[in-house]
Amino acid sequence: MKIHREGYPSIVKFFFFSLLFDTAIIAMSHNNTIVILIVAVITLIIGILIFNFFRHPKRQLVPNENKIFSPADGKVVTIEKLIDTAYFNDERLQISIFMSLTDVHINWVPISGKIVYKRYFPGKHMVAFNPKSSEKNERAEIVVRTKTGKEILVRQVAGIMARRVINYYSAEDEIKQFNEIGIIKFGSRLDVILPTDVNVTVKLGQKVKGIETCLAEFS
Numbered sequence: 001m002k003i004h005r006e007g008y009p010s011i012v013k014f015f016f017f018s019l020l021f022d023t024a025i026i027a028m029s030h031n032n033t034i035v036i037l038i039v040a041v042i043t044l045i046i047g048i049l050i051f052n053f054f055r056h057p058k059r060q061l062v063p064n065e066n067k068i069f070s071p072a073d074g075k076v077v078t079i080e081k082l083i084d085t086a087y088f089n090d091e092r093l094q095i096s097i098f099m100s101l102t103d104v105h106i107n108w109v110p111i112s113g114k115i116v117y118k119r120y121f122p123g124k125h126m127v128a129f130n131p132k133s134s135e136k137n138e139r140a141e142i143v144v145r146t147k148t149g150k151e152i153l154v155r156q157v158a159g160i161m162a163r164r165v166i167n168y169y170s171a172e173d174e175i176k177q178f179n180e181i182g183i184i185k186f187g188s189r190l191d192v193i194l195p196t197d198v199n200v201t202v203k204l205g206q207k208v209k210g211i212e213t214c215l216a217e218f219s
Contacts, residue, residue, distance in 0.1 A: 002055070002056040003054050003055065004054045004055070004056040004106055004183060006054065006183050006185065007051075007053070010050060010185065011051070011054070014047065014050055015047075018043050022039050022040075022043055049101065052102065053105060054105075057104060059209070059210075059211060059212055061178050061211055061212075065112060065146065065177070067111070067214045068152060068194065068198070068215050068217070068218075069108070069210075069211050069212070069214055070110065070208040070213040070214075070215050071097070071109070071154055071181060071192065071210060072097050072099055072103070072108070072190040072208075072210045073097075073099060073210045074097040074098050074099040074100065074190070074207070074208060075205065076096070076097055076203065076204055076205060076206045076207075077096050077097070077098045078191075078204075079093070079094075079095050079200060079202070079203075079204050080094055081093055081196060084153070086119075087117055087143055088151070088153070092194060092195065092196060093193070093194045093195070093196050093200070093216075094191055094192070094194075095191070095192045095200070095215050095216070096189060096190065096192075097189065097191075097192075098189050099184070099188055104210065106210065107154075107156055107180065107182050107183060107190060108211045109144070109154075109176060109179045109181055110154060110192060110211075111177050112144075112175065112176045113145050113150075113174075114144070114173070115144060115145075115171050115172060115173045115174075116143050116144075116145045116151070116171065117143035117153075117171060118140070118141065118143075118169065118170060118171045119140070119141050120140045120165070137157050137158050138157075138165055139157045139158065140155070140156045140182070141155045142154050142167065142169060144175065148218075150218060151195075152192060152194050153191075153192070154181065155190065155191040156184050157184075157190070157191060158184055164184070164185040165184050168180065168182050169181065178211045192215060194215075194216055195218075198218055198219065199216060199219060200215070200216045201214045201216055201217060202214075202215050
């Protein structure tokens with residue numbers, strides 16, 4: 001298990017500020033054993049959560065150009081048809097994945113192709129499972145066009161704890177299935193907007209793993 005490169009600055013900041021905070025609390029408590037124990041346990045728990053959040057797992061990958069894989073770990077919270085106004089302006093199928101604090105927060109490319117659209121939106125930090133978060137929260141969107149001309153939109157949505165959406169790609173970039181799109185620091189949701197004629201292979205409420213679980217297949 002590795003730590004994602006985006007995690008190192010956060011880990012260094014955590015240890016620096018926790019050292020200052022813990023030292024001050026212990027000094028004010030006059031080296032009270034109970035206070036020292038409580039501070040140590042709290043610091044340890046937060047440290048484990050941060051390391052866990054930025055973990056970079058190694059996974060067995062089997063590329064398949066006919067399958068759209070999950071771009072993130074988490075729970076499927078939405079499978080619905082809607083009129084997409086972000087890019088397509090027609091009826092599409094949306095599958096949304098909510099990432100809890102205990103999930104891996106790396107985001108991956110669900111299918112190979114060329115990025116034909118990218119846009120970043122500054123915004124609010126509402127709870128990510130709120131349907132409005134896809135429209136109101138800070139987010140980044142890319143549209144991937146496959147070699148067969150199919151297009152899917154991947155939207156990274158920040159949540160109530162998230163304060164930074166990172167996306168490594170630009171419009172016109174060629175991307176490969178299972179490459180990293182980026183990461184959402186301490187948040188929260190991925191929307192995948194698909195053609196309506198795909199065969200959905202997941203269910204509402206299902207736990208999925210990034211680049212291992214197939215969300216849908218092209219007909």
